[in-house]
Amino acid sequence: MARPVASVPAMGGAKTSFSPLALRGPSWDGRFTVLILFLPPALLLFTLFVVLPIGEAAWYSGFNWNGFGKPTNWIGFDNYRFVLETRAFWLALRNNGLIIAVSLAVQLPLALALALMLAERLRGAVALRMLFFMPYILAEIATGLIFSFVYDGDYGLVASIWHAFGAEPPHLLASTDTAMLAVLIVIVWKYFGFHMMLFIAALQSLDKSLIEAARIDGATRTQTLRHVVIPLLYPTIRLSVFFAIVGSLQLFDLVMPLTRGGPADSSNTMVSFLYNNGISRMRVGYGSAIGVILFAICVTFAFTYKRWFMRDE
């Protein structure tokens, strides 16, 4: 890596000739100025909005506290023990895993397939792209409400399809067996368009000469796709996977209007579990413990992923 020596001499350049650091050139001094000028605001914001809240949550998680006044009842790691002893927590964790699995196994391949079809500048492709992207624009809470009507076992769209076949319609959101499945369908519907757009953008910026070269060498369409196009898309795919996983871990606002995590906690995610316990029950310490656990999972994932899969980006 080239050091940006030449790019910063303007800053404090005159002084450097007298300074003991002169031998190292103006770079150190210049970089120092940049550091002094630009680091504090960033550091301040980061501390204020990231480090402090997390530190606070970690502090609160040691208390049995209902959110009123100052916490006083220190119970150490008991909140973590309570969380890990709760069946609903493991259900929520499993559900997050399910969401990740479905995002990776269904949503991304679907998005990729559609992107491959719609990346060409064909007639109608733009309209279709917009159509598929539309669910992503819709607010999560509105999506949830709309689908809670669609799934309604008495009046919903699903019910009328069932009625058309002369069968008794199921109440998908009211059964522990189907609630999570129903939520997953909404998730795929809502987010595949976003990933499709990422893929389309990547496809359109590919170096066409590589594909042409493959064609000239006699590669079939499938071969070109497998050996040229998709490898070229890897950086975008890795980014998509990252977004999908982090998004899945944070999922909350779709679940609340659909099921509120129910019935019997069967469709809780980590965040809705946190809300239902930490906020609704005024168990702030307990909720903070969940938050810290969730944070640890997210950070571990993000760093590992960055390190292993996105090293060059």
Place this chain on the structure above:
Amino acid sequence: MRLLEKLGLAAAACLLMANVAIADTTVKWLHIEVNPAQVKIWEEVARAYEASHPGVKIEMQFLENEAYKAKLPTILQSKDRPNIIYSWAGGVLETQIEAGVLDDITDQVKGYSDSLTPAALAAFTSNGRIYGLPIALSQVGFLCNKELMAKAKVDPAGIKTWDDLLAAVKMLKAAAVTPIVVGGADKWPLHFYWTHLAVRIGGKSAFDAAVRGENGGFAGETFQKSGELFKQLIDLQPFQNGFLGFKNPQAVGYFGDGKAAMTLAISTVYNLQRALAADKVGLSEDKICWFDFPVVAGGKGAPTDTLGGITGWLITKDSPKEAVDFLKYFISKDVQTRLAAGNFIIPVVQGADAGLNNSFMKLIAANLAKSNYHQNFYDQSLGPSVGRVVNDVSAEIAGGSMTPQEAAKAIEAARKQGN
């Protein structure tokens, strides 16, 4: 001249400022009432108060029930908190008092408080200090649809024991009538079954002992048994399809639409079903019936024991004195009589029940008068952290994901973790 002018201006400014100062008192009043007819009367009362008390403005704010409960701790600690808030008394109130977010209004209501039903006032009293004023009492029992009951040849007056209820459910099912509608998504409507069974099986002594952690606390025999009896009912599949996905207002509307024969509900639903029915008409008085929660063979509770709510208003910390003054006006004999006459409440001001003009409301008032043990809803009296677990496990028993024994143990575990 100039001096005079200046003086005149100054005087005028002073007057203006004084006027502004008088008009400055705003009492913010946060409520959760969804019945528009009742809210309309409240509005009128507030406007009437403003008219007779120049300079005071009563500002009504609304939050939906569940949202209200979820936001309350934050609202109460905000600098911009409302002055008057809704309350179900019980453990939540105790927590709020401990946290010091409420005003002690004992001195301000001296004398006036004698006009209130003592039991109702007691719910808002802690260590001899008064923190709020009650507004209404309610009873939980079965509302029924006369036509549907008749269709299945069930006599509501004949349902006296738990077994009678189970038999009635079977007959209704045989007649292809949905026996009971419940808003299972909100969970608390399901906890009425579990808690009322506990009230019937163990009575007051069992509850008090459990709160103190005696006899195995909530994992004890009484509470396991209430789960088991509830499970007997669940095994008959008495509820409407998809009951775990129904919110309470939806369920009340469903009953108002005449789609189910019964609903275990707070007595106020008698009125509310009209507002929430699809046609906004609901069931007329001659089509609706009521029976008290059935007794359990061998239960220690008296048949006259009641489960229900004691609701009222609290004054938050550092509120203007006008807030209490308005409450006294709002919970006066005149206004209570008016609300009673509209069949919205069982009044708490002595003498206001003369306003009750309908046989149903008179019946509930008489039931409450007879009751020696009025148990406040468990999810309120046990506080949010334990009470919500009672709601949870009731829904889990109903959904078949927990056994009655596991349910009882879960509540006891929550009680021990406490808050």
